[in-house]
Amino acid sequence: MTRGVLTAGALALSLLVSGCVAGASSQGAPAADDQPFEGEVEFWTINLKKNYSDFITGLIGEYQKQHPKVTVKWVDVPGQESATKLLAAVASGDVPDAVNISSLDLGRFAPSLAPLDEHFKPADLADFQPNLVEPLRVDGKLYAVPWYNGGAPVAMYRTSVVGKAGFDEKAPPKSFDEALALADKIYATTEINGMNAIPDHNALRYYGIKLLSDDKKTATFNTPEAVAILERFKKSYDAHGIAPGAVSKDIRNLPQTLENGQVAFKATANAAELLNIQKNAPDVYRDLTVTTPVRMSTGGFLLLAQQAFSIPKASTHKKAAAEFIKFFTNGANQLAFCKIVPIYPSTVSSTKDPFFSGSAGDDPMAVARSVIVKGLPELEYTPMGTAKDAELGELLSEEVRAFLTGTKSAKEALDTAEKRWNDALA
CATH class of the missing domain: 3.40.190.10 (Periplasmic binding protein-like II)
Structure with a gap:
């Protein structure tokens, strides 16, 4: 790849950490997709627990307070096992309810993913940068929702x-x-x-x-x-x-x-x-x-890659997964994550916070933040x-x-x- 652009693989190792949300089957019949979900949502991440445990557990606690009938179980997966684990889940049919996937892998896994249009209406997508949403469509259908990226170069x-x-x-x-x-x-x-x-x-x-x-x-x-x-x-x-x-x-x-x-x-x-x-x-x-x-x-x-959430086709808890994804990727939570990791959000509201809009001075990092925020709407994935x-x-x-x-x-x-x-x- 071009020397001067950090590779997607390097991003995955150093910054663009991955995560996924999975629903564990509860005993008895699974909840119908149009009914309020009660049970356990298993949440996978990749190499996050060591450095971001407090952040993730804080979000989980907040979500469970808002949804007292839902339990979120967090599992952290080693990076080298993430793709193999997802492939095995798809092959077995015992899939997660939602998965945080690198956009680079979307084409590879799209046949096993469910279109999200039913659960993510225009209002749900309104805060996302349109230029980051559209590349996640395949044949006109939305197969992933943006999370974060390495920012404009x-x-x-x-x-x-x-x-x-x-x-x-x-x-x-x-x-x-x-x-x-x-x-x-x-x-x-x-x-x-x-x-x-x-x-x-x-x-x-x-x-x-x-x-x-x-x-x-x-x-x-x-x-x-x-x-x-x-x-x-x-x-x-x-x-x-x-x-x-x-x-x-x-x-x-x-x-x-x-x-x-x-x-x-x-x-x-x-x-x-x-x-x-x-x-x-x-x-x-x-x-x-x-x-x-x-x-x-x-x-x-x-833009070489972005992190996004998808829902496997075989999931029986698509609505529950979609609601958790909406929470996890909202502007406030993306902003909070960006404040502790040098990444950039897919939500417009996040970039309007003084953390981004208030960048000033001639320090290289401050100048870079300003250049990046101005360039986010011009990113082409x-x-x-x-x-x-x-x-x-x-x-x-x-x-x-x-x-x-x-x-x-x-x-x-x-x-x-x-x-x-x-x-x-x-």
Whole structure:
């Protein structure tokens, strides 16, 4: 994925913790879907108990006070077991009543999920950012409700370095082409690498390249336009506008970074990275200028993933699950969670709180919060929507790395990636 955008997998590990709500069957006949629910709702989370136990138990206590005939049982699941556990539940038919699912997995699990339109009317969705709700529809039906996300991306520039190349913080690069031009100029002027971006599938999306056919069975990215994009990045890679280590497969431990002072900027990044820079490289942190990031060809910002709640098709307690989801994802509760975890809400009301709207000053985190909140309505979540999104992304990245290091031409890399995608999708 693009170096400068935190991967969805990294988000899942570091910030985008998952959770799910499950209904345990009570003895006797299950409650009818149109009747008030009485019984136990089993609530699963993933790796939350260690750091957020007080928050979760507080919400559970509040909900049970409002619904005295409902008992919420909280189970915390290790992250590496979450997908396997859900797959096993679906296969056995003993499913949760609701599940907090990464939007990246929605396409994979959609056939096993129930449409939510019956339980989430327009009034129930009114406080959610519309641009975060709509991508969770499949064939016109709503299969998930947004929870939270990593926020709009930001750009980070080492002021003392980029200033030598004529960088103007009031007019930062608006596109990857402009960012590449700045990166080349920075290295020519300072001999410091510009950035770590490579033309992976997400970068191609910034240029408006369509990745898949409408039926999601065939790769469509192998075009003359994509060849030209790869060749433009190669020009910067050869000129050290893109750092040599950007081709590393381990994108969490790149050789040249902002933290170690060997890269000048990130044209698009998750603001959570600022926390690591502040902790590990305080001098770099104090030198940072944070601005609006590069935009997609549509004018918006790419959102790689969001956390959302769904209800399995086989659930016998859909109404109870829906009511709990409405409570757990309401604006007040999302705001409270955002105050203890560096994440961003899907609800509009949350962003109007002084915690977000009152951000001021030139501290990088304060500036980032302001940039992110302003960018939330412009987020575009456009996943490939296959069961193999992560695998497909890595297959293309492998070929791009081969091209950048001179093993293949751009056309050869795209030809091979296209075949590998089609084989994987067959």
